[in-house]
Amino acid sequence: MSNGQELQQIVDAVRQRQRFVVSSHSRPDGDSIGSQLAFAYAARALGKDVTVINRDAAPPPLMAFPGVPSIHLADQVSGDFDAAVIMECGDIHRPGVAGLERYFVINIDHHPGNLGYGAINWFDESAAACGEMVFDLVNALGVPLSLEIATHIYLAILTDTGSFHYSSISPRTFDICRQLLEVGVDPVAVARSVYDSNNMGRLKLFGAVLSAMQIDPSGRIAIVYLDHEMARSAGGTYEDTEGLINLPLTVKEIQSVVFFKQNEGDEYRVSMRSKGEIDIGAVAKEFGGGGHKNAAGCTVTGPIDNLQKVFLEKIEQAIDGRPAHR
Numbered sequence: 537m538s539n540g541q542e543l544q545q546i547v548d549a550v551r552q553r554q555r556f557v558v559s560s561h562s563r564p565d566g567d568s569i570g571s572q573l574a575f576a577y578a579a580r581a582l583g584k585d586v587t588v589i590n591r592d593a594a595p596p597p598l599m600a601f602p603g604v605p606s607i608h609l610a611d612q613v614s615g616d617f618d619a620a621v622i623m624e625c626g627d628i629h630r631p632g633v634a635g636l637e638r639y640f641v642i643n644i645d646h647h648p649g650n651l652g653y654g655a656i657n658w659f660d661e662s663a664a665a666c667g668e669m670v671f672d673l674v675n676a677l678g679v680p681l682s683l684e685i686a687t688h689i690y691l692a693i694l695t696d697t698g699s700f701h702y703s704s705i706s707p708r709t710f711d712i713c714r715q716l717l718e719v720g721v722d723p724v725a726v727a728r729s730v731y732d733s734n735n736m737g738r739l740k741l742f743g744a745v746l747s748a749m750q751i752d753p754s755g756r757i758a759i760v761y762l763d764h765e766m767a768r769s770a771g772g773t774y775e776d777t778e779g780l781i782n783l784p785l786t787v788k789e790i791q792s793v794v795f796f797k798q799n800e801g802d803e804y805r806v807s808m809r810s811k812g813e814i815d816i817g818a819v820a821k822e823f824g825g826g827g828h829k830n831a832a833g834c835t836v837t838g839p840i841d842n843l844q845k846v847f848l849e850k851i852e853q854a855i856d857g858r859p860a861h862r
């Protein structure tokens with residue numbers, strides 16, 4: 537549940553200040569973008585000046601949502617702001633935007649293990665999306681839900697629950713969604729924009745990556761791999777892989793997926809997903825990353841064969857240590 541004290545501190549801090557910079561993690565997703573923009577629209581409704589800055593562009597399908605094309609892309613910030621609102625970030629380096637730490641930092645997050653780097657730190661691990669917390673904040677600020685605000689909160693919840701698949705969902709999740717629909721959010725249109733806006737390169741890339749997929753001997757873990765060469769020859773980009781990791785989970789027997797994406801040379805970006813009680817977030821944490829029980833990631837370096845072996849072992853332990861998902 538929300539922590540009322542921190543929420544009230546944030547409300548007071550927002551009321552007392554005028555110029556806000558809002559940032560979130562690099563390689564933004566639906567929850568980071570939705571949370572940032574829902575807050576931005578709400579603060580602007582109160583007459584505040586709000587600048588949204590991210591290091592990386594939003595995934596192409598999210599460009600159709602209000603305000604997303606106007607997000608500033610920068611790896612540093614130096615403007616005259618009274619506060620920096622940082623969403624969805626366990627530590628102050630996750631945005632990849634230098635200079636945020638110089639401001640009065642308001643840290644709003646739902647990831648376990650948040651370092652509490654802000655002047656105000658509000659985290660709620662029980663929130664299925666950071667967008668659920670922003671919903672509370674918008675209410676506490678007394679701003680009526682506009683269609684833009686509601687759409688962004690719905691986007692945050694839809695994407696961060698893996699389209700209502702993850703165990704982080706609570707009755708509250710649906711209560712919020714009910715209220716969002718009541719002010720006019722069109723869940724069909726949002727889902728179409730997010731999930732049915734593929735280009736052909738993306739489909740070909742999915743085909744190439746899934747063809748090369750491996751399954752561990754126990755048949756429970758899918759290992760997915762992508763390097764720059766594969767992406768080039770399929771005619772897709774790394775951005776096109778958004779959501780790919782969820783496909784192997786649609787196989788009944790598959791309990792977990794690990795996706796290795798080559799950054800440079802021997803450095804790999806690792807994304808993991810799991811079903812039910814299997815805690816993949818704990819695995820990511822062991823490798824210096826983080827995330828949630830059913831969705832987590834990290835960045836690692838080493839020979840790929842060795843990395844795959846090590847992650848398989850850890851994931852097998854995570855599966856065997858927990859009741860199997862049925």
Ligand code: 5GP
Pocket residue numbers: 561565626806807808824825826827828831832833834835
């Ligand atoms: P994805 O696999 O979609 O990149 O990330 C899944 C979840 O894990 C997200 O909630 C994301 O914030 C978290 N996550 C992914 N990579 C990292 C990382 O390197 N560090 C931390 N702390 N969290 C991560």
Ligand code: MN
Pocket residue numbers: 567568624646664665666696
């Ligand atoms: Mn999130």
